[in-house]
Amino acid sequence: MTFKLPDLPYAHDALAPYMSRETLEYHHDKHHLAYVNNGNKLLEGSGLEGKPLEEIVKASFGKNAGLFNNAGQHYNHMHFWKWMKPNGGGDKIPGALQKKIDSDLGGVAKMKEDFANAGVTQFGSGWCWLAVKDGKIVITKTANGESPLVHGAKPILGCDVWEHSYYIDYRNRRPDYLKAFLDHLVNWDYVAEMYEAAAK
Numbered sequence: 001m002t003f004k005l006p007d008l009p010y011a012h013d014a015l016a017p018y019m020s021r022e023t024l025e026y027h028h029d030k031h032h033l034a035y036v037n038n039g040n041k042l043l044e045g046s047g048l049e050g051k052p053l054e055e056i057v058k059a060s061f062g063k064n065a066g067l068f069n070n071a072g073q074h075y076n077h078m079h080f081w082k083w084m085k086p087n088g089g090g091d092k093i094p095g096a097l098q099k100k101i102d103s104d105l106g107g108v109a110k111m112k113e114d115f116a117n118a119g120v121t122q123f124g125s126g127w128c129w130l131a132v133k134d135g136k137i138v139i140t141k142t143a144n145g146e147s148p149l150v151h152g153a154k155p156i157l158g159c160d161v162w163e164h165s166y167y168i169d170y171r172n173r174r175p176d177y178l179k180a181f182l183d184h185l186v187n188w189d190y191v192a193e194m195y196e197a198a199a200k
């Protein structure tokens with residue numbers, strides 16, 4: 001089995017009330033698990049067995065839709081759990097990353113506004129992102145299981161705007177979910193870690 005469901009890095013109720021135990025039980029224990037199981041089945045005979053996850057995602061994009069959807073979502077969710085933490089969010093962003101956000105995205109407040117707007121305007125299922133492209137941090141959005149990884153960039157923060165990510169807690173209020181994600185959930189230390197790795 002190449003793909004494995006990672007444990008959540010916190011208890012299922014640790015992100016409440018911003019993301020409930022019930023949401024994480026469905027989203028992590030069922031949705032993510034399904035991507036892992038389907039991905040493992042579709043990996044067999046694909047010629048990509050044993051390759052690193054990022055390579056499988058890039059190599060299957062546009063060539064093997066079934067495998068890409070599941071491997072892409074496995075990659076996205078592996079990071080998504082780590083992009084959140086209890087008592088996260090806010091404006092406490094590690095120094096070097098904050099400076100880069102100031103220079104590339106017009107400051108933290110503007111970045112949060114534009115990131116949320118990308119998530120709100122992603123039509124249907126998908127993700128909104130901070131990513132490093134050509135040495136700059138950019139804000140993007142993608143459909144379904146895609147990520148900046150298959151568009152020549154390196155993701156450093158992503159928010160899942162599939163309905164399964166927010167419907168139990170927020171019903172149709174996607175803007176409220178994105179605001180709670182930014183104000184109370186983002187693990188900026190992990191974002192900074194991915195930024196340092198992407199900037200090398």
Ligand code: MN3
Pocket residue numbers: 027031077160162164165
């Ligand atoms: Mn999801």
